[in-house]
Amino acid sequence: MTHWLIAPVILPAMLAPFIILAARYHIGIQRVFSITGVLTLIAIAGGLAWNTSDGTIMLYQLGDWAAPFGIVLVGDRLSTMMVLLTVVLALFVLIYAISSGWDGRGRHFHALFQFQLMGILGAFLTGDLFNLFVFFEVLLIASYGLMIHSGGTTRLRAGVQYVLFNLIGSTLFLFALGAIYAETGTLNMADLANRVQLITPDETVGIRVAAVLLILVFAIKAALVPLHFWLPSSYAEAPAPVAALFAIMTKVGAYAIIRVYTMIFPPDLAVTSGLHDVWLLPAALISLAIGMTGVLAAKRLDRLVAFSIIGSMGMVLVSIALFSPVGIAAALYYIVHSTLAGAALFLIADLVRSSRANLDLTPQPPVAGATLTAGLFFAGAIAMAGLPPLSGFLGKLLVLDAAYGTDLMVWIWVIVLVSSLISIVGFARAGSILFWKAKSVAAPEGAIPAPVPATMSYVAVGGLIALLAAHTIFAGQVHSYTTAVAAQLFDPEPYISTVVDTPGKLSKPSTEDH
């Protein structure tokens, strides 16, 4: 049994206390360790993704306890792909946080950043529902600290809302887990997949309640309308690098929906029939419409980006809610795209903010380094709105193609296309006010011009845009890989048998040691 699978959880978990205890007052040492840690994680995640790309299921039994009794970590194509996406995003976010000086505006940024990574990576790798809850809590605790990093009253107020909303979400998660355990007597995902099939049709009340509660919890994380109210304030008020990292947190919710509702409650299961097409799909369509309308209606750039995140999550969930291999493949392609595009836009909003009094969409004197910032905003907005030539366009095409011929095809096509148009108008309006109208406003007399943002900040944002370009150029390869991921998800038998049948302690009842 290889131990590499637990490295993405262990490494940040060791690094964060080290940064707090040994490098508490030395921001330089913290930066070196943080960057080195993330680079190592990229190497490990690349290795794991390579190892599972041929369809291998990696299994790690903690303490060598066999599956239903012990906690397992499982790496398949989906989880290693999400792990790789997270750590690559973390690298660029970290470069930006360091070069813009955000990490020095409060205490313990790097330690909390590593704990946040530990929670996210653990949530992607775990094969146990209660362990998923624990990793959700780890990433949430770290995100509470990061969210209010460097303080300020408006940020603290937004932080209170964010924490309270997520505490209620965690409570719901525990209710769902209690209901599942009471019905099945296990919380291991693979074991659950086997046992849920055995429930007779007239005894499904408890498990149906649990399935609905669980999708509510994941929908809160994925900011699905009407459970999205926590997102705009908290993402807009969070420090920019933190908001950029949070772009992956909504995807944790999407990942959990894909994982649980392809394996434990598959689409053809009678117990949960109607959950996907009657509830999830319309809610996702409404999220898409509301998010993109919010892009047009927003009065501040940071809220505009936050609403575009809601819209893009709507798009992801529309594609997921089709629950076909084509739909999941398109959703995964779009998840990679929207994570990178959303993070880039939050960082660009911070580039604008660094030399403006506020982010209100009103004409104000030009920002420092306006040409380059405007160029990056242009690219980021094209990507997020889904115009050619960047990957948002291809992602949208894949979603539309996946929806072709389904029952709600007309609705999906109309809402996707109209909301794209609305978001184009919204982004065009924001860009022209921020960068073009600024030319007609003279800077006040005697104003000291703000310094141009550091070169490495532009490198970080440019790197994210370059990844989007690569995501477009290699769209064929990426899409064939996400198709392979979806194929593996819809054939969960190898996953289940690997988890349940791998021997470990307690796998056979022994008479001498109890």
Added chain:
Amino acid sequence: MELLLASAIGIMTAAGIYLVLRLRTFPVILGISLLTYAVNVFLFTSGRVAVGAPPVLRDDITVYTDPLPQALVLTAIVISFGMTAVVVMIGLGAFLGSDDDHVDDCPDVPQDPPEGTS
């Protein structure tokens, strides 16, 4: 016993939801605490209620209660305890900063000066 547990869970959940829907921070935090108590008892009963039975397997014991929910409850208690402390601290900071403890958005709160420039 079942009736006592079920009504305790129900009453605590109802009171918790009522308090969570209030507009000020303090009742909301109390409501979340009540909800976490309710969920702890709920998790405790998810392994079936067995009165007076030990939670461990030994050679001479035939009646025992499921130990796993007890471990789950322990984890849940620790996490909710820590989270409540965190939200009290953040809520206190927000209240002291703005002299207002509403949890909803108030449009008239003054903007902070841009970071890094002041």
